[in-house]
Amino acid sequence: MLRAIAKLLKVLNSETEPGQISLALCFSMIVGFTPLFSLHNFAVFLLVLVLRVNLSTFILGLILFSGVAYLLDPIFHWIGLAVLTSSGLEGLWTAFYNMTLLRLAKFNNSIVMGSFLFSMVLFVPLYFIANKMIMQYREHVLAWVQKTRIMQAFKATKLYNVFATYSRLRGGV
């Protein structure tokens, strides 16, 4: 756990582009909210590995969003069921239902559909909000945090030692 928090701090404090971190967070939201072994998640994994998104953030985000998903399951079910049973979309879903690939994706499950739509709707706003927050953090908070007494005290802790050792080994800050 200490190592994970150290990693996150390192990423936030590093020169990694905010976009890479934010995108990793958004992808982790899709994988975390939707059932892990859904077909679309293979595509997300491929994108995460091929695009230069931050993997540490992705893994941490995945843990975070998977935990939250359990609490949000009733909402996902409600959204999914409402969308899947909407008479206006019946034709579309019927066409999808008769496509082998989409049947494998299990789009007709209320939780899969609900969680996927929920994460897709939040994808773009989350990207920009995360981006903004990371930049704000680096500009205003980081320098101030470094100077605070708490941070000074923190630097003397075991946690910071782990973080520093890890950074040195990875050739980072």
Added chain:
Amino acid sequence: MKKIRWQGLITFVVLLLFVIGAWFLFVDVAIKKTIESKGAELVKAKVELADADFSIFPLGLSLTGLEVANPDAPMTNAFQVDRVALSLEGAKLLRRKVVFKEMTLEGVKLNTPRKTSGAISETLSRIPVVSKEPSEEKVKWPSFKIPDAKEILQKEKLQSLELIASFREDLQKEKEKWQSRLAKLPDKNKLGEYQKKIDRLKSGKQRGIEGILGGASEVLTLRKELSRDLNLIKTAQKELGQNMTSLRKRMAEVKKAPQEDVHRLKEKYSPSPEGMANASRLFFGKKVGNWTDTFLNWYKKLGPILERVKERKHGREVVKPTRGKGVDVRFKEQEAYPDFLIRIAHVAIEIPAGLVKGQVRNITPDQDILGVPLMYEVAGVNLTGLASLKIDGSLNHVDPSSAKDTANVLIRGYDISDMDLSSDAELPIVLKRATADLEARVTIAGETLKANSLTSLQSVNMGTPNEEETNSLMKALTSAISDMKAFDLKAEISGTIQDYDLKLSSNLDNVLKDAVKKQVKAQAVQFEKRLKSVIQEKVGGSMADLETSLGGLGSIDSELKARSHFGDELFKRSRESGSGGMKLPL
């Protein structure tokens, strides 16, 4: 800065291969665990599998050493299968349809012993079926002993005694009522006064017109008063007469009551050959009841295999997925297909008599989608002790609202030996040898159960282990049973699968009834005599008291008659009396 890292693609491929590899490595274990857990959930007892083997080429599944424990007898397997081979349709699997082209069950054995208990939980017990007939406790051998009349009267209320008590009370009230009324009616003294007046008027000599007219007026007044009093007496006499008639009627009924008591108690307690009309139920009721219960318990466990629980939400059919997360919404398919289907299952069951082979077609919980019911047929092959065995039928849930399941059983030449028909201490009966032919048809429509069977037993050899029977009645019964060479047994089951009625009838019943008729009749006569004497002893005294009380009312009647007669006489004399011997024109 580069936006793409190509080594990520390699990592993805490696990871994908790793996942596929892991899947292959663990799929067999996963299948084994799933079958064991889902099976146990369905059967409510342990389901164990020695091994599961999933293969891609050819696409299929092989299961070995399947043991399904009997939830009602945990140390026994309801059945075990040496090997199950299933071949899958790959194209359908891509559309999330598990369709087995063929399933072969080899080495199926029923009721095999287990080394460890197959119970999974106390709470997951069998679904209770309430049957009305199977329990032997409910059907008892009729007792042919002469019951003790005195003991019977200790626990039974005699209606005659109740009638006597109520009649006695009414009589007493009547008596009091009439005594009081009699006291109010004109008595001999009052009538005596009339007599004196008449005498005076008769002897009196009036002088002049005034005297004559005065005398006439007095006579008129007297006769008016006498007539009024006489009327009162006569009315009372008439009413009493009516009351007496009604009371005498009741008395006659009360006199009959002891005989009715005798009749009632005789019907209830007298040994009767009618009790033998239940012999077939006594012999076979428990067995047929137990078979029916076992059949229905397994039928209920088959429920989820035959029909999936389907809900509708917002007008669309939704199906709860197995892992219980969310719901799957169904849409119209170009080629509708069930989610799970076994097209044909070849079964070979090893029973003590030999091998039973057959086929089951269209095993699916989505018969409404497939549009075809589950059909099955099995038949015996080279059986010993059984000439032929054939079972076929269908489980039709194509339209779940009018589901109908049927089974036809045909057995020919089944050799029965040493079957205990009655374990009753008084008359234990063993079917030592017989050959049975059975035809049965079972229909379950929704919850309604209807079944009927006809079993013909030939070359029957029945007897009782108590060879030296001293009781003449038991001797007759044993002899009738031993002489019986053939009989039929009809069974009819009706009701619901939760609560059914079992009716058994056989010509065996009449044979046994006739055998005991003579002896039982003699015993009944003896019992009736004893009963009569004991009842007479009890009610005799009370009956005599009633006669006396009724006699008491008779004396009031006599008194009224005497007064009426006296009054009539006086009235006659008053007509003769006039003023100075002159008759009045009245």
